[in-house]
Amino acid sequence: MTELGLEIALLGAALAVGLAGIGSAIGVGIVGQSAAGLVTEDPDKFGQTLLLQALPGTQGIYGLLAGFIIMQQVGIIGGAPLNLTIAQGYAFFMAALPIAIVGLVSGIYQGRVSASAVGLVAKRPEELGKGIVYAVMVETYAVLALLASIMILFGIDLG
């Protein structure tokens, strides 16, 4: 008898990739807007602002990472899809939630901080490092969420 476990697990993977990706897309978008404004005045700041723009992009990568691990574990990638019980499916779904939720919100907020850091770089290019540190304070929580997701994923009993 086939159960819905696999589908629930894949819903988790989709949410991890999708929501964290949305967070990053919004964050990167916000930074890109202010960066483009600065570069109209000073084209030589392109490199520095690109670095700042890349910062809120990591949430999307973390989401993809969690999604990828789920796909690998349930056999969508590199193997035959497993026949999961509904309980197992929910376990994967829960595992995806931390990075999906935190990735969405922290990506947006990290984008805002990075956009302010673009303003910082406009006036004081030598203080790029401090702008990055502020942005990374936000990312901490995405990293912790990713860690929680990974811990749950590796703890799921597929036996």
Next chain:
Amino acid sequence: MPIIEMKKVFLLGHEQEKNTIVSALHKMGAVELVDVKEGGSWEDFSRLLEPDRPAEEISELESTLGEIRYCLDFLQRYFPVRKSFVEQFTGSKLSLEREQFEQLIKNRDQLKDVARACREADEKMARLRNEETQARNLIGELEPWASLDVPFAEVKTGARAVRELITVPTDRFELLKQELDSRFPAHYLEPVSADNEYTYCLAIYLVTHSDGIRELFKDAAASTVNFADLDKKAAEEIEETNRRLEALEDNRAAVVEDIEKLLEHRTLLMSCYDHLQAEVEKMAVSDNLARTRSSFLLEGWAPALAIPDLEKKLEQAASTAVVVSRDPEPGEDVPVLLHNKGPVDAYEVVTKLYSTPKKNELDPTPYLAPFFFIFFGICLSDVGYGIVLSLMALFITRKLKLGGMGEQLVKLLFLGGIASIGFGILLGSYFGDLLGLTPLWFNPLDDPMRMLLYCLIIGLVHIYFGMGLQAYRNIKAGRPVDALFDQGSWFIFLNGLVLMAIPETAAIASWLAIGGAAALVLTQGRTQDGVVKKLMSGVLSLYNVTGYLSDVLSYSRLLALGLATGVIASAINAMGGMVAGGIFGTIVMVIVLMGGHLFNIIISTLSSYVHTSRLQYIEFFGKFFEGGGKAFQPFRTSGSYVEINEPEKVEAG
């Protein structure tokens, strides 16, 4: 000693030799000058001092500088010098030999001519642009009339008939036509062309009807168009204007050519700019010195080691100069210069990005260096990525002449690559799972909990080390009691808590924890008044344990980032594997692998760098480092455009 010892320097000289002495100092770049009048000790002598020279000369030089900057910006607009991606971070300067530079600044008098030529070209370009816009607008206005076969000269009011050009909103045209036909049949209305908005017409009617017809036109929101200056047919006029545009384009090309000829002066402009900038800097020194009619006094800071050299060079340059130095007095704002040897030098950039240490404070660089190396290695932890990163760093140092922080940063990345190779071998990651080699130690993907534990332990060591440094600071500052109570009690308490997790030591550990906690309760409120307040503060201080807990847990990011690098690499390999097969498949696979791994290297290096820095700044520095010192900024040549290669190597201060 990572922080260089500074001495206060006083330099007394003869007014006649002032310029020589200031130039010599400027060239040496070993002294940071301070304003003599800020030190209160000169107030008593203020009657003796001559007033400052009016700043006329400076403002004259500054206006020349403005002129040069205008020329350079103008040239940059038409023939930009692009900076490469790496140079945007590191800056790039024109490299000149000293001899060339001297030669160029001798031609200073050419500046005026160059500036005039630039201005003229700029004006010409503006005029041409203006004419061009006018011509284009005219063509735009003429275009709807292109098919009109009547010359504009004949569109006029005669004795009997009125001929005029009108534009009618297209949706009202039919109505207008009907009205005209019914009320003034003796008319001629020819639509020449029409677009969505307007219909363009030639209208001919009798002078006697003109009032009535004007009224109709007004009702239909039609308006008359005049081409007063033109007399040929519209098509001919368009052709003529197009010819004029072409001529303008030719003129423009000629002016651009003229501008291109001016480009040869760019080096001259840059050199003179830097030269004059230096002159302005030297003159500005006059504001900071104390002066009588025939002598002057400069005050500044210099590294103690550089002082003998300073004395020798100044004696050579000027016979009257006297250098006196003394140790800094307490309360003086001593500038701080960091100096670390060997690989540790690279990690100065981490400290400097946070803050310059205060005077008398420990330079944290040598202490954070090994941790930074290890943490970076754990975050990236891939042999292939490490090799690529190190090679890229090597390539950049070879290719670009960097200095200061840029060079340190690249060196830091090189060392990070090495660390990554080491941890890659231990944890078995070679471009992810591309080579499938077994790890020397264990694979964190198989046992993430084990890796997490190691990460937290190494974090605990890092935090203990920071506490140890604070204890050392306290002891050195003559507060051994603080070291014992503040850091010692916490050390016992935290160790007790940690050891309680291990069954074999749990019994002793609980006593340790209780002892430590008791010590904290008893000592942390010692600055408060009254027994109750003391105990309250002591008990409340135990709450700080959450701070230590979150600090330690923060190191879990090492595991997360290490896993992220490895798993993304594996994902890229898996994607490559999906498209493999056949010649075409193999080519696509190679592209996917190369592009994917390059992307991952950049992203992972970025996050390794920023998160490792964060662990130093928040978790480590928070324990012992204050920062907020003033960095040593010597008085020296700092060209905006030109970098001069000295014929002989100048020894480092």
